[in-house]
Amino acid sequence: MNDAFVNRANLLLSRALLHHEAQAVIDDTLIEAVQSTSSLRSFVAGIDPATGLMEVVAAQGRDWSPRDKDSRLAVHNTTQCGITAWAAITSQPYVAQNVQSDTHYVRHFDDVMSESALPILDSEGLVQAVLNVQSNKIAWYTPERVVMLQMLANVVGAALVTQTFVRRERALGQIGLELAAASSRDHLTRKVLDLVVSTLHCQACSLFLMDETRTRLILHSARGSLQEQVGEAAYEIGEGLTGTVASTGKPIRLDDPRHDSRWRGRFSEITPDGMGAFLAAPVYYRERVLGVLRVSRPRNTPSWFQARFTESDERILCATGAQLGSALETQNAFDARLKNERMAAWGELSARSVHMVGNKTFAIKGHVNEIKYHVHTLPEEHQQPLGELTDSMEQSIYRLEDILTEFRDFLTATQLNPRKCSLNSLLHETAQECYLHHNNVHVHECYDDGLPQIVADATRLKRALSELLENAVSFMPNGGTVRITTSLGRSRPGPGVTNCVIAEINDTGTGVPAELKEQIFRPFFSTRSRGMGLGLSIVKGVVEAHGGEIREIGTVGSGALFQISLPAAVDEEVN
Amino acid sequence: MARILVVDDEPEVQETLKRRLERADHTVHCAGTTEAALSMLVAGGPAFEIVITDMSMECENSGVEILESALHRDSLTAVIILTAYGNVRNAVTCMQMGAYDYVEKNIPDVDVFDLLALKANRAAQQIRDRRSGNVSIIRGKNVA
Numbered sequence: 001m002n003d004a005f006v007n008r009a010n011l012l013l014s015r016a017l018l019h020h021e022a023q024a025v026i027d028d029t030l031i032e033a034v035q036s037t038s039s040l041r042s043f044v045a046g047i048d049p050a051t052g053l054m055e056v057v058a059a060q061g062r063d064w065s066p067r068d069k070d071s072r073l074a075v076h077n078t079t080q081c082g083i084t085a086w087a088a089i090t091s092q093p094y095v096a097q098n099v100q101s102d103t104h105y106v107r108h109f110d111d112v113m114s115e116s117a118l119p120i121l122d123s124e125g126l127v128q129a130v131l132n133v134q135s136n137k138i139a140w141y142t143p144e145r146v147v148m149l150q151m152l153a154n155v156v157g158a159a160l161v162t163q164t165f166v167r168r169e170r171a172l173g174q175i176g177l178e179l180a181a182a183s184s185r186d187h188l189t190r191k192v193l194d195l196v197v198s199t200l201h202c203q204a205c206s207l208f209l210m211d212e213t214r215t216r217l218i219l220h221s222a223r224g225s226l227q228e229q230v231g232e233a234a235y236e237i238g239e240g241l242t243g244t245v246a247s248t249g250k251p252i253r254l255d256d257p258r259h260d261s262r263w264r265g266r267f268s269e270i271t272p273d274g275m276g277a278f279l280a281a282p283v284y285y286r287e288r289v290l291g292v293l294r295v296s297r298p299r300n301t302p303s304w305f306q307a308r309f310t311e312s313d314e315r316i317l318c319a320t321g322a323q324l325g326s327a328l329e330t331q332n333a334f335d336a337r338l339k340n341e342r343m344a345a346w347g348e349l350s351a352r353s354v355h356m357v358g359n360k361t362f363a364i365k366g367h368v369n370e371i372k373y374h375v376h377t378l379p380e381e382h383q384q385p386l387g388e389l390t391d392s393m394e395q396s397i398y399r400l401e402d403i404l405t406e407f408r409d410f411l412t413a414t415q416l417n418p419r420k421c422s423l424n425s426l427l428h429e430t431a432q433e434c435y436l437h438h439n440n441v442h443v444h445e446c447y448d449d450g451l452p453q454i455v456a457d458a459t460r461l462k463r464a465l466s467e468l469l470e471n472a473v474s475f476m477p478n479g480g481t482v483r484i485t486t487s488l489g490r491s492r493p494g495p496g497v498t499n500c501v502i503a504e505i506n507d508t509g510t511g512v513p514a515e516l517k518e519q520i521f522r523p524f525f526s527t528r529s530r531g532m533g534l535g536l537s538i539v540k541g542v543v544e545a546h547g548g549e550i551r552e553i554g555t556v557g558s559g560a561l562f563q564i565s566l567p568a569a570v571d572e573e574v575n
Numbered sequence: 576m577a578r579i580l581v582v583d584d585e586p587e588v589q590e591t592l593k594r595r596l597e598r599a600d601h602t603v604h605c606a607g608t609t610e611a612a613l614s615m616l617v618a619g620g621p622a623f624e625i626v627i628t629d630m631s632m633e634c635e636n637s638g639v640e641i642l643e644s645a646l647h648r649d650s651l652t653a654v655i656i657l658t659a660y661g662n663v664r665n666a667v668t669c670m671q672m673g674a675y676d677y678v679e680k681n682i683p684d685v686d687v688f689d690l691l692a693l694k695a696n697r698a699a700q701q702i703r704d705r706r707s708g709n710v711s712i713i714r715g716k717n718v719a
Contacts, residue, residue, distance in 0.1 A: 355631065358659035359585045362680040362687065366591025369688040373598060394686070401683040 005036050005148060012155045022163035023058070026156050030060035030131075033152045037145045039133045040111060044120070044156055045084050046129040050201040050297055052305030054085060057129065063109060082106040084130045087117035091127050095146060097139040109134065116141045118149055120157040124310050128160055168316055171199040175320055179327035188331065189221045192293075192324050197223050200279075200313050202295045204269030207283070208235065208242055209291035209328075217246055217292060224269040233267040240264035242280055245292045251281040251318050255308045256299075274298045276307030281317040285329035293321045347411055354408050361400055368393050409463065410523065410534045413541030416457040420569050423454050423501050427484055430462050434469040440479030441472075447486045451501050452568035456546055464542040467535050468505050468562055475509030475560065482507050489565050499568040500548070504561060511556040520552060576600045577699035578621060582612040582628035582641055583657070592627065592691065599692045601625070601699070609637045613644050622649035624702050625675075625695055630658035630665060639669065646673050651705060653698035655691065 012032065016025045026044055033042045041061025045054040056071055086104045087094045094117045096102035105115065112134045122128040131153040135141065141149070175195050182188035189207055196205045204224030208217035211234075219226060219233035226233060235243040241252050244262050257263045257278040265272040280294035295317065297307040368390055375386045424447040435443050472482050482505065489500035512520060519525050521540040526533025543550045547567045554561030579601045581592045589605040596603045604623070606612035609632055616623065626645045630638035638656045645652045653675035658665065666677040676694055680687060 355659050358681045359588060362659070363585060363587035363591055365686070366588065366595060366688050369686060370591065370594055398683045401681040404681050405683060 008032060008036075009148075009151050009155060012152075013158055016155055016159035016162055020162055020166050022159045022166075025159040026058045027060060029152050029155045029159070030058055033131070033133050033149060034061045036148055036152075037133060037135070037141075039135045039140070041109070042131065042133040044129050044131050045088075046160070047088060047127060047305075048201065049128075050203070050307070052307065054088060054130070061134075068108075083115055083117040084132045087119045087130045088127050091119050091121070093118045093146065093150065095141045097141065111136045113138045114140045116146060116149055118146075118153040120153050120160065122157070122164075122310075123161055123312070126310070129156065131156055164312075168199060168312070171195055172316065172319055172323075175323055179323055182327065182331075185328065185331050186221070188324070188327055192320060193221055193223050196293065196295060196317065196320055199316060200295055200309070202297050204297075205293070205295045206267075206269060207291060207293050207324075208233075208246075209283070210237075210246070210289065217242060219267065220291065222269070226267060226269050229267060235266070240266060241278060242267075242292050242294060245280045245282050245294075246289050249282050249284060249287075249289050251314055251321075252278070253309050253311075253314045254278045255306055257296075269296050270298045277309050279309040279313060279317055281314070281321040283321040283325045283328065285325040290325050290328055293317060293324065350407070351411055354404055354411065357400075358404055361397060361404070365394075365397050368397065406534050406538070410538050410541065413460070413538050414545040416460060416545055418455045418457050418546070420453045421456055421458050422451070423456075423503055423566065424448075424451055424486055426456070426458060426462055427465060427486065427503060430465040430469060431482075431484060434466055434473070435482075438473050441476060442479075442481045444481060444483045445485075446483070448488060451486055451488060452499060454501060454546070454566050455569045456566070457542075460542050461546065464539040465503075465505075467539050471535065472505060472507035472509065472560065476507055480508035480559075500565045501568055503564045503566075505564075506554065506561040507559045509559050511554050511558055512552050512560050513556055517552050521550070577602070577624040577695065577702070579603045579625040579627060579695060580606065580612065580615060580623040580645075582606045582609070582626065582632075582638075584608065584629065584632040588629070591688065595688045595692055596627075596695055599696060601695060609633055609640055612641050616641070616644045616648050623652055625653045625655065625698050627655045627657060627691065627695070630656050630669075636665070638665075639672065642669060642672055642674055651702055653695075653702060655694060655698070657691075 009032070012025055012029050015021055015028075030042045030044065033039065039061065041059070041064065043059035043064075044057050046057045047054055056068070059068065081089070081104065083094045083096050083102070083104045083106075094104065096105045096115045099105040099107070099112055099115055113136050115132065115134045118131045118133075119127045120129040120131060131149065133141070133149055175192060178191040178195065179188060182191060193205050193207060197203065204222075204226070206222040206224070206226050207220045209220040210216070211218050215237055217235045217237065219230050222230055235246075237243050238247040241254070241257060241260065241262050241264070245252055252262075254260055255277055257275055258265070258272065265275070268275060270276075275296060276299035277297040278294070279296070280292050282289045283291040283293050295309070297309070299307055372387075372390045372394075375383055375390060378386070427447070428445060431443050431445060435441055469482065476482075485504045485506075487502050487504075489502040521536050523537040524533045525536070540550050543564055543566070548565055550562060550564045552560060553563050576599065579596055581589055581596070581603055582605075583589050583592070584607055586607065589607065593603040593605055604615060606615055612626075612628065616626070623645065626641065628638045628641045630636070632638075638658070642654045642656065645654050650673075654669075654673070656666070656669045656674050656677045657680055658677070659680050669677055675698055678687060678691060678694070
């Protein structure tokens with residue numbers, strides 16, 4: 001091996017590594033291979049990681065037709081597959097010193113007498129391509145020439161690996177740009193799926209996102225056969241491989257997922273039998289998993305070829321998941337801000353309206369008061385019809401004021417003036433005030449004396465509790481029992497909140513049917529004739545403003561059971 | 576009976592309150608802005624015995640300014656704060672500052688005009704008693 005060759009090979013290597021001219025370097029390396037070994041021609045065939053098929057990526061030397069340069073090599077695990085495929089299958093260099101007597105050789109050019117095929121490995125030791133060199137002389141490829149060709153094969157390998165890195169780096173950069181530029185959530189996810197498909201060479205890619213309850217993953221968008229199931233395909237958290245990624249927040253990479261015990265194959269981009277390799281990464285923001293991004297590859301026709309995803313593929317998908325998570329969270333925060341601004345504007349508008357309507361109502365009330373006074377000065381026979389009219393007007397004004405009060409309570413449910421207080425005392429006082437007016441209702445109060453204090457706006461919370469008690473009474477027209485209990489709740493996860501106190505209000509009315517359990521807390525839901533139907537939505541608003549939760553957990557026939565949990569005051573926590 | 580200043584930015588409210596209180600034999604003057612009310616409070620002549628003022632006019636706490644000015648002129652003035660909002664925090668603040676009472680305009684099932692006339696009569700009586708030397712508790716802070 002002469003110094004001039006080594007220098008040229010070094011120069012090619014530095015171009016491959018430092019200047020990222022993959023295609024030009026490969027072409028020049030093939031020319032070098034032909035010239036330095038006095039061969040007829042040479043080519044490089046790359047392996048498609050998705051299909052396992054070999055494809056000519058560059059060719060130099062004599063007699064190449066454009067069709068040859070685009071050709072794909074059939075790769076079969078048989079002796080008659082050609083020495084290029086054989087080198088790929090075995091990962092070993094193969095030299096056919098006399099092609100006429102070689103068992104693996106398949107003839108393409110008539111002038112070839114001997115031929116070498118050298119596998120080119122990637123960073124994980126897998127064959128990514130094969131360098132093939134052909135000569136018109138028998139036994140031309142001496143050990144020294146093979147070593148020279150091996151050096152050149154390494155140059156091609158370096159060029160291909162660098163090219164992959166550069167492509168992936170660009171793809172990640174592109175994803176970053178797309179995420180920043182995306183105008184909507186759908187646009188964002190579409191772009192990300194396209195980039196994942198092209199970067200990871202896979203036909204199928206799916207994005208599952210958590211639903212609002214954070215208990216299920218729903219297919220949000222897909223490339224491949226799952227596209228028709230968008231919005232329908234769903235996994236419970238922890239179910240199957242996809243659900244496991246969501247529950248653990250860790251990626252899963254498998255060469256053959258069918259043998260994994262977690263594999264369910266419920267919604268598969270590829271038919272379960274054809275499934276080759278599986279890779280799924282969490283889409284997350286900080287510690288919170290927002291969804292799962294997954295790709296898969298079919299099991300391939302060449303039986304020697306194991307469809308797989310590499311560690312580098314996993315890193316790319318994880319990085320994409322993290323970027324997507326961050327972008328989705330930004331989009332969510334933006335949507336929430338927009339919604340809050342709109343809500344704030346509506347709130348302001350509503351508050352002003354209530355104020356103005358209240359003032360006008362007050363003035364009308366004054367006029368009615370005056371009319372009533374004048375009616376009393378009239379002769380008695382005129383008093384009755386006019387008196388009935390003014391009474392009716394007065395009643396209408398009072399109902400209008402009821403509505404204003406309810407509406408105002410709804411608007412101000414979240415404006416708190418919190419102090420430390422005892423939930424037991426609040427409940428007891430509210431119960432006393434409420435049931436003074438209802439003789440036919442029995443109240444059982446059962447309080448946990450060891451209950452920690454809460455931080456609450458006593459006035460608002462009492463009004464909310466009073467609404468619940470009045471609600472209970474209204475569903476027991478013939479009387480009944482209301483049981484009020486408090487207890488210490490179990491610890492809740494999440495920073496800052498460890499303990500909570502629970503209040504339960506259970507009546508002996510008809511109860512709430514399962515299908516109405518959520519609806520009853522919505523504004524304007526009412527089965528009563530009076531008021532606007534804001535009652536329970538105000539209660540919910542007040543409880544949530546205190547950092548608590550309210551649910552109806554009773555069963556029809558056993559009465560309604562409202563359960564309120566509120567965070568305990570911080571220095572009152574029970575360990 | 577008493578000299579009353581009614582402050583409200585709604586002319587109809589001024590008019591109806593004036594009519595109702597005059598019916599109870601009070602002398603009623605009206606102001607439609609904080610500024611007008613403040614200048615009437617510092618004007619010559621006897622101080623108003625009762626001031627009935629809206630809480631929210633130009634700003635959310637207009638009533639507080641009027642309350643302060645009225646008590647500054649004569650600490651015996653009975654200031655009744657009117658509001659369209661059931662804002663408890665405001666009510667507590669006003670009472671702590673020496674307001675005589677606090678009345679919501681829109682209490683369902685209550686004739687607030689009769690209620691105000693009643694409160695005005697009672698306040699006038701208490702002021703008369705106090706001036707004539709009879710012991711009376713008007714309110715917490717401003718009464719020795």
